[in-house]
Amino acid sequence: MVRVWIARCIKKIIIRRVDMDLSILSVFLISLVSVALGIFFGLFINKYINKKNIEEAKEAANQYIRRSESRSKEILIEAKEEAHNITLKTEKKLNRIQLDLDRTESRLETRENSIKDLEVNLKNKNIELNKLLKKSEKNQEEIDISKKEIKQKLENITGLSAEEARVQLLEEVDSDITYEISKKYRDAELIAQSEIDQKSKMILAESLQRYASEVVQENTVSAIAIPNEEMKGRLIGREGRNIRAIENITGTDLLIDEAPETVSISCFDPVRRKVAIQTVEKLIQDGRIHPAKIEEIYERSKNEIEEIVRKSGQNAVFEVNVKGLHPEIIKLMGRLQFRYSYGENVLQHSKEVGMIAAMLASELKVDVQNAKTAGFLHDIGKALTHEFEGSHAIIGADVARKYGVSEEIVTAIKEHHDTQMSSVESFIVAAADAISAARPGARHDTLEAYIQRLEKLENVAKEFDGVQKVFAIQAGREVRVMVDPEDVDDVEASSLARNIVNRIEETLSYPGQIKVIVIRESRSEQIAS
Template identity: 30%
Template sequence: MGVIYGVLLLVLCFLTTYLITKNFWQKKYEEEVRKFNEYQKKIKEEKEKEKLKLIEELRKELEKEKIKILQEYEAKLKEKNKELEKLADTYKQKEKEYYFYLSQLQKKENELLTTEKIYKIKIDYLDKLINEYHTRITKIPNLKIEELKEELKRSLEKEVWNEHFEELKKIKEKAKNEVQILAQKIILEACQKTALPVAKEHSVSFLTIPNDELKGKLIGRKGRNIHLIENLTGAEIIIDDTPQKICIFSFHPKRRALAELLIKEIINEKEISTEIIEKAYQKVLKDFEEKSFQIGLTVCKELGIENFAQELIKTIGEMNFFVTYGQNLLFHSKEVAIIGKNLAINLEINPLNVIRAGILHDIGKILPNQENLPHQTIGANFVKTFEENNIVIEAIAHHHQTDNFPYPECYVVSLANSISHIYGAGKAIDFDEIFKKLIKIEELCEEHQLVKKAYAFQLGREIRVLLKTNKLDEKEGQFLIKDLQQKIRNELNLLGEIKINLIYEL
């Protein structure tokens, strides 16, 4: 019996110990769980605070960038507005002068017509006198009437001419001088009107992209990508709110072409980084040089030129991307070579040197000009480094002279250059009509009461309209666009699409 009690007691002690131990570890476990949950909650709160802080920093940074871009855009817009207003004032002043000289010319023409009428009256009077003399003379017998009549007529003509010769001479000289002045005014006015469109044509390129989302990728964080592209190519990249358009600005055609090729190369990349841009630029530059070399090689083969250095051939190819006096520089140089060849053959001069000098005569226009030298001197010095024939070098150096040529070939190249420029000027585009049409389009848009200012681009096919209000909804905006398009078509008889972008005032 004692054994049973002992066993029971032992079991009871074991159970008691187990329950106490279980309760102790259960409380410890719950305490650890509670601490873990508090620690996890604390970490979550810290991460949330850090996330909110980062979002706030990004928001402030984007806000600053937005303000900066808006300020730059407004500054450029104001500058363009001032330029256009100044150009409009100049145009109005020249128009007033033109009409003034036109009225003066009309006045002189009326004076000449009046003088002509007076002379006609005098001639009629003289004819009457002659008839009277004729009647009287017929009454006198044995006289040669025809001889007397001719003598009398010559005498009267001489007397009238001597009497009014100085006056007629003065009128003619004065009219000639006034016509010369008027012609000069018209030519200067035409030059001023065409200066802006020509500058735009030869300094700005527009690149079309698939969608506007690519603009942000192209700009990069804080503008890193776009600044790197500008530094590498030397061209200015303008990205504004024009849908699916990027503007590339540079007066240097090669830089503009490289920038366009580089953007086309990287635009379809999933991610654009500085490393990708630099790698793509090296590829584009290599492709550009190879393309220039092939163009130069093709031209040399067409002209039958041999033994040119590879650097010279590549530089000749690069002339294809430059313009001189409205002509493609390579086409002009090739034209000079062909014209010079024909002149040399007819003058019995060796045409080979003339062809070589003709294709190279303007090569100095695309070379760096560190010392501000004339392009013919730069070109001659550059060609001299390749041990070219001295006749060719002298022809390049003297192609703008009119006398004192060291070789006959120099005269032929100079003459061929002048002929090419004259021929090219005859094929120039009439920018005056284009400029007038753009001005008219802008005036028609600005006649609307909601329009503050209008700017026409791409030969009038794209118009940016700055509104006086920002309270137009989408329907009202589309109605305004339709109204302006219809007005322009009716007034100017334009066919095809006219794209109008509305810019709301902030």
């Protein structure tokens, strides 16, 4: 049984193997046939597609050719039309040019005819002119003969030669002309002066009523209060070493006298004097006074004063509203906070001049910013007059030019005290400076200098002939001259006033302006009995 079962199993295995081989073979054959059919049909379809594409390409080419032929015909028609239009335009243009040429030719012919007529007229005029010249020469000869005859008759009548008569006549005419010129000049001067006075008063009044400033005067004594007399000894130090250290470090003089509980600081430089005052005050507060401490406190005080100077300059610039200034110029303006001129604070004066100059410029239709800046900086040289030689105006102009200020402003700074000025800004700054200085209480001087200045003014006017009395009034800003009416008439009075003004300008220096008035009074007296 086992053998039979094994045989059956082997048989089944063999049958399955044979079936499997047959199935594989059949699959292979089917695949091979399918590939062959696919290749055949692919070649057939490809041939069909290629044939169809060729036909479509031929059709497209034929259509393109037909369209090209149609377009070429259209282009040819358009070109013919364009050529026809160009031909028409050219013909019109040529016709127009020909017409212009005809007109020009006609005008030229007309002008040529006119020129021929003018030539004929000119020839006729030349003929007439030659006749007139000959007649004029003949008349001149007759006049010369007549003049000689008249001259001879005059010499016989007067007994004078022609030269002597000419000199006498010229002298008489010169005298008459001089008098007439003086009279005309006086009348014109009176009219112009009246108009100028009226206009200037209006401008000044308009400017002054728009600005009012404080009056800051100099404290002439820089005194420092001390708590007791012992502090004087401590300031002096052993064998005077402390006072020598203070003077050497600060560059000032420390004056210790018998005045109770007071010491004084003396120095021509107001900034150094201010630093020294603050140094001594802090030493007194600290109580420790020796050379090392003096130097330490001095450096601290110096830095504080420099900061005050800087802030003072910035505040002044902000108050006046001046723009574009170099920081060094602002610092120099701040130093003027401690500078006084004729008892007037120079920084306050500079601010005032800047504001007044701006107002005058606005009234005169001049650049307000330039006038304001020039007025504000006009005394900047006073911050350096003790360091450089020269007038404060020249020093100030050099400093302004160094730090990039415009040349118009530099010129105004330089010329604000000159008698000859080259720009309107210079006149405005000089006027604003004089207005500020002339305000009541703005400046003060010693009594002796005041009296000497008035005496010099009066003596200048007394030097002229015909002057009887001279009075200097209004603090020396007005001079009244009384003249002899027999020696000086009304016309000569105007010339005398002008000569006195010129002499004052040449011989005296003065702030502001001086008005000269010549008074001529005629009196007629009779006694009834």
